[in-house]
Amino acid sequence: MTLKSMLLVMDMINDLVHPDGAGAKTYVPLMRERGVYEATKRAIARARAADIPVGYVRVGFSPDYREVSDRSPVFTGARKAGIFQLGSWGTEVYADFAPQPGDVDIVKHRVSPFYATALLPVLSAKGIGRLILSGVSTNGVVSAAVREGHDRDFECVVLEDCCAGSTKEEHDYALAGLRRFAKIMTADEF
Structure with missing residues (x-):
């Protein structure tokens, strides 16, 4: 049986990944160096x-x-x-x-x-069995998605060149811990 997939692009918002965003010094350098922007596209x-x-x-989050x-x-x-305020430019997906x-x-x-999100009901309604995961940070949302996805019986695939941590070591360390729960591949292999 072939599993139906969904690509999840996670936390690729202006506050974190836009060169002018609040997190530009944290994620942008490594994303540029590793080609994450191009791979994600x-x-x-x-x-x-x-x-x-x-x-x-x-x-x-709400403004308050x-x-x-x-x-x-x-x-x-x-x-x-003062970041991650819903309705602001910062929480919009990078263009x-x-x-x-x-x-x-x-x-x-x-x-x-x-x-506490609508993700699980949406995945269920669409008959999704495989999650293809990308985003920032590798040790944050990507790691959480893999571990929870695994425990909710999803097959998980991490597109490692579509993810970044705040450092190369943080990214690599997170991937090392996820290999047990997910298949690790690149955008081109996907």
């Missing part, structure tokens, strides 16, 4: 050409950050920096990866794309 184009649905997962726990070192930092009509758009308030 190729992966999206290949998915569309093969009639594989594309879904976007975006982190975002009511969804942010004071116990989260990640998201309290976002609140202090080079722009969604098209009919693409899935999932907003999350935590690292995981599954936690």
Whole structure:
């Protein structure tokens, strides 16, 4: 039986991956060095050409950050920096990866794309059995998607050249831990 797939492009938002975004110093250098922008565009184009649905997962919060726990070192930092505000330019998907009509758009308030989101019902309604994963960061949303996806009985594939960490070591370390739960490949192999 052939599994139906969906490509998930996760947290590729302006605040994190746009050269003028708040996270430009964190992810942009490694993304440029590793060719993540070009690889991600190729992966999206290949998915569309093969009639594989594309879904976007975006982190975002209300302007008052009511969804942010004071116990989260990640998201309290976002609140202090004034980033990830829903409805702002920062939480829009980076234009080079722009969604098209009919693409899935999932907003999350935590690292995981599954936690308290509509992702699971959407995947179920579409009969998806395989998740093809891309995004930033490799050790954040990508890792969470693989581990939770695995435990929810999805076959998971990570497009390693469509992901980045804040450092090469962080990216490589995350991938090393994910090989047990997911197939690791490139956009061209996909």
